[in-house]
Amino acid sequence: MASSSNSAVYPVGIGAVPARPHPRVLSIAGSDPSGGAGIQADLKSIAAHGGYGMAAITALTAQNTLGVSAVHVPPVEFLRQQLDAISSDIDIDAVKIGMLGDAAVIDEVRSWLEEVRPAVVVLDPVMVATSGDRLLHETAEASLRSLLPLADLITPNLPELAMLLGEPEAPDWATALDQGKRLAAECGTTVLLKGGHLAGNDCPDALVNTSGLLRQDVIEVPGTRVDTRNSHGTGCSLSSALATVQARTDDWEASLREVKPWLLQALATADGLKVGKGSGPVHHFHHLEPALNPAGKSGDFAARLWAEAVPELEAIYGLAFIQGLQSGRLPEPQFNYYLAQDAIYLNGYSRVLARAGALAPTEEEQLFWAKSSQLCLEVESELHRDWLSTRPASTETGPMTRSYVDHLLATSASGSYAVLLAAILPCYWLYAEVGQQLHAAYVQAGAPSDHPYAAWLKTYADEEFAAATRKAIDFTDAAAAGASAQERKAMVEAFAQSCRYETAFFDAPRLFA
Template structure:
């Protein structure tokens, strides 16, 4: 059987690259970073990465690179006022992200404009100190910045900025940071995003904090790993502008954070690929772009599948099936459950055929549905007709089929394909390895499962698997950003069920 493996492309979350007709119109009010990693430049990349139409009113010009900020120039505030008025007098603004403001005069102009225009979504990233440690807000402007806080829907300070806003020492642990976030939210009546990026440890949580009942609970915590990289330049800018963009679409801060955080984590993971500068480099805002090329999304799914494949190969069931030491009762249970599974799987394949956009795909999924009932089930019946197997649907089988049926009932064509693909892909990969080991061992006719292992060499199934991957990848390219997120969720869940299905005979036979 030809190899089915795909090279890995790191990407855990995928979003549209180009703004569509209904793209959120997002205005960034912030300073400029000529190196492109932070400020207005990072905001516009982040807005575009999430399908928004980005606009910019520049509050300050900086001379900076990945090593730090060497100079800051604040243009006349009247010119900032003219920029803001020019935009709002002509363009309906769906969301505003506010970053570096520089001095009290700039803050006053922004506050007056917000009070007049009243944008639906306002995210304030109180930029006071750069990642490099350079101060980006004059000390005298600190009090003026606090006057702006009540006009923001979401405030996104890092821990040093959170402490400055409260006039307190920086929080040394997560519990203290949450406490500071609660008090800031209570003082100004808005939602605060508490970020764990400045804390030590392997985990990097973020939390939405609101004491006024605007969230379903006072604290909504979203966990995440800490990414070991020096390339965090512009992380706060990128996160806040992404949240403003997604919030204009979802209207739900928790949903927005859960969509944006995986994107930012992967942007940090892939940041080294940019090779920008010799210091604190930028994140990779468009890491997901590779997933929208032919084969790219399949590679992303393959990355999700590999950990489950490794678990499957280590299972006692697989190792004993390969050696021939698997108890017959366990194999009979597996086949009985597989026959039940295939009956449900055939219905989901038929649903995929009904949703398919082309005749080629309709015929492919319809044929797959038929083969589940005719060819595969016949192999099961031949074995089980002379052996006893425990009756009834096992708990893993039921859960897996329920997952597939629920996805086929509510999911789009692309999401349905992602859910059904692991039964092709993981099964083919496991079968390829089992058959290769069987051949390497001499392909003994005395092996109790020899006939079954030979079926894994079927080139027709390998070809069908490659076609299923191709159709799923093409569906992902045509899908929306939200659908691609749902595709990965459905695919990953099915991969986990594949592992549990192979392990079930050990537990229930």
């Protein structure tokens, strides 16, 4: 069923440059043998966003999650040989530039850029590592500043922004915005300000351009800080992802709004990788894992339920409806029928969620289920009405919709909170998993702007709904811990039945539309 969230849907693929299904992106950066930063992080980020990654190595480092112990810069002539070998054979859609090391390397990269003139150049001015280790010789800072005007986007963190301007680090966001405006005006390019070094829970980003290339001089995108020590390679990952997405959107705002939620979730799931003793890497491929609990913190009972869900997921992915929705070739009458039935289902589902709130043993759970019930009616019903207001679809309750709702209502009448949660859970869990896979496939295909269901594919992968799914799993796990053996058996049966109804609901448009 449709996700309960109030997040905005942003257009993708809008711009003068035709979308490329797999942008060819070159990373010019240093190597991190631990795999968390540098070209290793770049290649993962490029692949995660559907691009074809290439790399020219500027420096070799000896580093891990604890820090950098040595840096070796190969002869600059060899770097130029790498760059020429790639550009003489392969059309490059975007370039991401990271660690450069010294003035000779910077000058060689500048010479190559002036000759090749790539369409998209993102410069991450790597000067200081997250660990505090300096990665750029002080004597090379002037050369780096001369490279800035050749970039389409510069992505400094706040310490790097201050170093580029020769000023103290910004103590607050207002000062950072002022510094960003001055750097953008000085270089004549767009600057991405990153709030990761600020104190507090807020972690905003802002695109700044004072020459009219954006819809306004400053475009702020709010964000919340993720509580994790595993942020190694965050700047590398963000800049290379932006280069990849920009190659198909030609719109920095659209690119940032697509990449930022991915990076936040990469940070939120980083702890589950368990890499190293220090600041570990982010999880670049979190979107390819099941949505049960990306941090790997679900309990034994949730794992038991997931085993029941896997066969139904396999069946769902094989449905013609899902395949047509993914490709965009689904006949519109089938999609209209699906939405009309979903609106009917959500009306009944909201009552079941409200019942869960009435049975919940804690205030946190009461509030969660009450809010979920409200969102079903306020947000999702509105989305359905907007689509269906100009498209014909029957408002009669279909047989599969009636059976599913009756199953949930009957379970809610049993009086068992634990069994009711098990029955409710597939509408969160399976839907979140299918949504992530559909959206991932859409992105891998280059997020074509002419996809008729593009807006819906984006809502399916909404991070707020993924977070709500993880909470619903945790509540179900906790309820199972306090349930009797007979009640846990009933939970498995209720969950399995709802899983079967999820599959049948997705298949219903083929049968009844």
